[in-house]
Amino acid sequence: MLKIRLEAISLAIAVLTLFSAPLRAQTGKTLKTIIVDAGHGGKDAGAVGQYEHSLGSREKDVTLSISMKLVAELKKQLPDVTVVPTRTTDIYQDPKEKARIANENKGDLFICIHADSGPLKTGRRQIGTRTVTRHKITYKGKGKKRKKISTPYHVVEPVYEYFKLPLAAKGTTVYLFAAHKTSDKLKAIMNEVGEFEVEADSDMDSTTSAFDFTTPEGRMLAKIYMSRYQLKSDKIGTLINDQIEATGRPALGVNQRQKGIWVLQATNMPAILIETGFINNPEDERYINSEKGQQELAEAITKAVVLYKKQLEEANAKSN
Numbered sequence: 538m539l540k541i542r543l544e545a546i547s548l549a550i551a552v553l554t555l556f557s558a559p560l561r562a563q564t565g566k567t568l569k570t571i572i573v574d575a576g577h578g579g580k581d582a583g584a585v586g587q588y589e590h591s592l593g594s595r596e597k598d599v600t601l602s603i604s605m606k607l608v609a610e611l612k613k614q615l616p617d618v619t620v621v622p623t624r625t626t627d628i629y630q631d632p633k634e635k636a637r638i639a640n641e642n643k644g645d646l647f648i649c650i651h652a653d654s655g656p657l658k659t660g661r662r663q664i665g666t667r668t669v670t671r672h673k674i675t676y677k678g679k680g681k682k683r684k685k686i687s688t689p690y691h692v693v694e695p696v697y698e699y700f701k702l703p704l705a706a707k708g709t710t711v712y713l714f715a716a717h718k719t720s721d722k723l724k725a726i727m728n729e730v731g732e733f734e735v736e737a738d739s740d741m742d743s744t745t746s747a748f749d750f751t752t753p754e755g756r757m758l759a760k761i762y763m764s765r766y767q768l769k770s771d772k773i774g775t776l777i778n779d780q781i782e783a784t785g786r787p788a789l790g791v792n793q794r795q796k797g798i799w800v801l802q803a804t805n806m807p808a809i810l811i812e813t814g815f816i817n818n819p820e821d822e823r824y825i826n827s828e829k830g831q832q833e834l835a836e837a838i839t840k841a842v843v844l845y846k847k848q849l850e851e852a853n854a855k856s857n
């Protein structure tokens with residue numbers, strides 16, 4: 538009980554700190570830096586096209602191609618925004634490395650590009666027959682004279698070939714960091730102890746304020762940041778889903794994955810992961826490997842980011 542009351546008091550203090558004029562927290566600022574992460578890389582190929590007659594494409598190559606097109610498109614349409622790719626070549630990166638790049642570059646948005654997959658069923662078909670010899674066992678005589686007689690005979694049996702069936706699932710899905718994993722997100726926010734940029738009102742210079750996230754008040758403040766990140770992640774996720782839908786592709790919505798996605802939890806910023814398509818669905822595999830498909834995805838995501846930036850700026854203008 539006491540603990541709950543203390544937390545309530547801390548929350549009140551944190552809210553007061555956060556909203557007291559003239560300081561406004563950094564979560565209200567516009568979009569200045571976007572981190573684009575090409576999922577997997579190097580020794581980590583990610584999912585591979587494995588159904589029969591697939592292109593055999595590797596997720597790490599698809600994510601790199603789409604990410605490079607996305608980086609180019611974002612730079613073209615948002616020249617005042619810094620766009621930082623986590624990788625531009627086929628190199629392996631530990632998820633910690635990806636998160637470090639995002640945090641060190643002080644991203645305001647983290648976009649992870651991936652391709653989906655799922656367990657494949659095995660099919661079989663008859664490719665011929667073969668003749669096999671079997672033996673019929675009979676017995677002759679009685680008692681000690683009983684004799685075993687083996688008579689060979691031939692049977693024709695089918696020969697089967699086994700193969701991987703393609704996935705029926707297709708489309709693009711956007712994932713957010715899972716609510717039950719938020720303690721990691723909290724940790725990522727709290728790692729930024731001290732130097733936390735706080736934007737001043739228009740009549741004041743931008744300043745840096747030292748928030749100590751190790752204190753109960755700081756912890757509550759971090760929780761407020763976290764829920765704001767979640768709201769923003771949901772906002773950009775929904776905009777992306779809408780733009781994907783506008784291309785005519787199946788848009789499978791904005792979801793939270795039960796397992797959680799580590800890299801989304803480890804970044805101190807709104808973060809989303811886009812499963813661009815199913816690498817084991819024939820239509821999707823061809824789409825995400827094609828120049829046209831990759832460019833269409835890059836443009837749809839960019840359109841959503843442009844709208845998101847506009848919404849942030851409008852919200853900021855209102856609060857000023």
Ligand SMILES: [Zn+2]
Binds near residue numbers: 584596651
């Ligand atoms: Zn992946």
